[in-house]
Amino acid sequence: MSQSSQYAYLFKFIVVGDTGVGKSCLMLQFTDKRFQPVHDLTIGVEFAYRMVTIDNKKIKLHVWDTAGQEAFRSITRSYYRGAAAALLVYDITRRETFNHLATWLEDVRQHADWNNKVTIMLVGNKTDLPHKRVVSTEEGEEFARDNGLAFIETSAKTPHNVDQAFVDTAAMVYGKIQEGAIDLSTCTGVKEGEGVAVMDLYNGTLSSQVLGGCCNS
Template sequence: MVDYNQKIDYVFKVVLIGDSAVGKSQLLNRFARNEFTLDSKATIGVEFQTRTIVVDQKTIKAQIWDTAGQERYRAVTSAYYRGAVGAMLVYDITKQQTFEHIARWLEELRSHADNNIVIMLVGNKTDLGSLRAVPTEDGKEYAEKEGLFFLETSALEATNVESAFQTVLTEIYRIVSKKSLIANEEQGNGNTSLLTGTKLVIPTDNKQVTLEKKGCCAS
């Protein structure tokens, strides 16, 4: 359990992207409130929810953003991606087309977001296994090729939803804490030069942590 009187050490923004009706809002509701609504309506515009977790005795506030997958809302992209340090790239395992569109979503994500962003490819709706159109191996292979994490989930049955978000947030924390340690060591050695690479500033309690471009990693 999280002690809400405890100070927040980090705030991480994570975005949900993918075609309409793949279950992005349901994944968010399941993670943030442990809820699932059968008559869920399409998301209009942008909304976000938060949840606080503890990693390595540090309190992390996850700010999860959800937007509509319909083309007419794509104009929100640059503001939507700004400051994001994690992304859940979601497709529906029963709809081949939503998987085929992942490449386009990934290209958009990489053109708008920082190079350091941690990305999880999510094949949602495993509860509809009898209607599966996208083999698990296809998702795995694509994730490995692009250097993404990968999990299949069911928002309805709460399968792997917690694991997917926890993996992304823990990986973000690992990168941030590592870079923070390097920065502190450099200051201790009297080296005030900035870390090389693309810099991503994340507010933490009156501190700023600078991230450097990392190598890819896959689960």
């Protein structure tokens, strides 16, 4: 493995929420540093990755962007399994996306399937549209506090707080590892870097190790 591709840990992230809240745009901004104003609806799941540094250690984030439509819910739920972390996203300009958070949260906690240890960041997206805001920051903070979640507001367009949303969530997962709250010997969305195969998005290859890994199904 080349020096540039080495990393201490791999974390599996999922991004969930209603259709149109900006999940795909958040992932694209984080992994590719660009904003795509017109984005096709996600069909099933999309995947990307990026390396971040926490406590002087390189950590690779595998990010799975899941479709928000009810028609794909049975498909996307299978990708929740073993997730180390989830970004639970709503649109601050659409009240209904906030009202649906409890259902999404229940889905994540039920299907991530490792004793409710998944780290969840509540993300209020589209802060670049303050004149259209209908969900206050205080409401987001209250929902997060009542449900034991971290909270941040972002704009996938500007890109206010996008990196922070992912990196802060990864830092919380890393903290749990250091505290011994995550057992690395069990099959979760956390893998030590030594010998872990990764997808190469540039040449389109996917290692059989990843294909056979129980945490990537």
